[in-house]
Amino acid sequence: MSVSGAGSGSVPGARSGSGDLSAFIAGLPKAELHVHHVGSASPRIVAELAARHPDSSVPADADALAEYFTFRDFAHFIEVYLSVVDLIRDAGDVRLLTYEIARDMARQNIRYAELTVTPYSSTRRGIPAEAFMEAIEDARRAASAELGVTLRWCFDIPGEAGLESAEETCRMACELRPEGLVSFGLGGPEIGVPRPQFKPYFDRAIAEGLHSVPHAGETTGPETIWDALTSLRAERIGHGTSATRDPRLLEHLVEHRIPLEVCPTSNLATRAVASLAEHPVVEMAKAGVLVTVNSDDPPMFGTDLCAEYGIAARLLGLDAAGVAALARDAVTASFAPDQVRAELLAGIDAHLAAWSS
Numbered sequence: 001m002s003v004s005g006a007g008s009g010s011v012p013g014a015r016s017g018s019g020d021l022s023a024f025i026a027g028l029p030k031a032e033l034h035v036h037h038v039g040s041a042s043p044r045i046v047a048e049l050a051a052r053h054p055d056s057s058v059p060a061d062a063d064a065l066a067e068y069f070t071f072r073d074f075a076h077f078i079e080v081y082l083s084v085v086d087l088i089r090d091a092g093d094v095r096l097l098t099y100e101i102a103r104d105m106a107r108q109n110i111r112y113a114e115l116t117v118t119p120y121s122s123t124r125r126g127i128p129a130e131a132f133m134e135a136i137e138d139a140r141r142a143a144s145a146e147l148g149v150t151l152r153w154c155f156d157i158p159g160e161a162g163l164e165s166a167e168e169t170c171r172m173a174c175e176l177r178p179e180g181l182v183s184f185g186l187g188g189p190e191i192g193v194p195r196p197q198f199k200p201y202f203d204r205a206i207a208e209g210l211h212s213v214p215h216a217g218e219t220t221g222p223e224t225i226w227d228a229l230t231s232l233r234a235e236r237i238g239h240g241t242s243a244t245r246d247p248r249l250l251e252h253l254v255e256h257r258i259p260l261e262v263c264p265t266s267n268l269a270t271r272a273v274a275s276l277a278e279h280p281v282v283e284m285a286k287a288g289v290l291v292t293v294n295s296d297d298p299p300m301f302g303t304d305l306c307a308e309y310g311i312a313a314r315l316l317g318l319d320a321a322g323v324a325a326l327a328r329d330a331v332t333a334s335f336a337p338d339q340v341r342a343e344l345l346a347g348i349d350a351h352l353a354a355w356s357s
């Protein structure tokens with residue numbers, strides 16, 4: 001699978017104020033709403049994990065890892081992803097992964113992130129659920145104190161693992177509820193995994209005060225997004241790429257202020273869209289849908305959030321003020337605490353003011 005062209009963060013030809021737009025994006029305080037825990041393991045982090053587990057087939061030195069992360073096709077991507085999952089064997093690995101993800105975020109000026117965590121992948125491999133919760137919470141507190149990155153969790157059901165995984169994810173979310181948990185999600189394949197079967201688990205999570213943020217309409221049509229809205233009471237939609245095929249759905253998303261978590265490079269890598277030029281984000285924005293820009297599984301797709309902002313700016317024809325508005329929309333669509341929200345918005349405004357002066 002080739003995702004060449006992504007990851008540079010540069011936006012050819014886009015200039016604003018005293019510098020180029022990629023520099024503006026790099027310095028912009030950002031919130032990210034759709035990014036996966038294991039999917040954020042950069043080669044640097046994987047090298048650290050591999051060093052803890054020398055029996056693993058994953059190489060531990062940076063050059064070999066760069067080669068390892070060059071995906072031949074989607075099947076190879078899944079293979080690499082699962083080999084990284086296999087490196088998360090104890091609570092120490094979970095803590096390391098989580099904290100180091102926050103370090104990578106701090107470098108991009110991501111100040112707030114809702115990280116999609118799939119605890120079931122770890123607990124079914126033998127990590128006790130309580131130890132898993134303690135590890136992510138310890139990393140969350142350290143990331144806030146030491147890196148200035150506020151993390152919140154979305155616990156998601158790995159749809160391919162069936163209702164047993166839904167039951168267990170729901171139990172962990174509701175009974176062991178870690179302080180940073182804000183939402184409940186559903187990932188994995190959509191084809192052959194109908195959304196409505198997960199209604200009882202979403203009902204319970206929502207009753208416990210969690211927000212509903214399932215993936216929908218990434219690899220299937222708009223009917224899956226309707227299912228997510230009606231059966232799972234989605235407050236935001238992960239991807240929602242096919243929403244533009246249904247004008248009535250677009251109207252509904254606008255009317256009810258349901259944001260879409262758009263991940264352009266991911267959509268290209270998984271072939272949910274044929275080319276970036278054909279990405280429906282332009283039509284979504286034109287219809288007035290609240291669009292947020294995200295990176296999904298950034299190192300695995302050869303991208304990062306800055307690069308995704310650059311791509312969105314190019315597709316939507318945004319200058320610095322437009323990019324700042326996009327960053328504000330992510331804050332608006334987030335479940336961030338009021339103080340974090342206010343600080344982020346003030347930071348975005350100050351960055352734009354300094355850039356424009």
Ligand SMILES: [Zn+2]
Nearest residue numbers: 036215238296
């Ligand atoms: Zn995702």
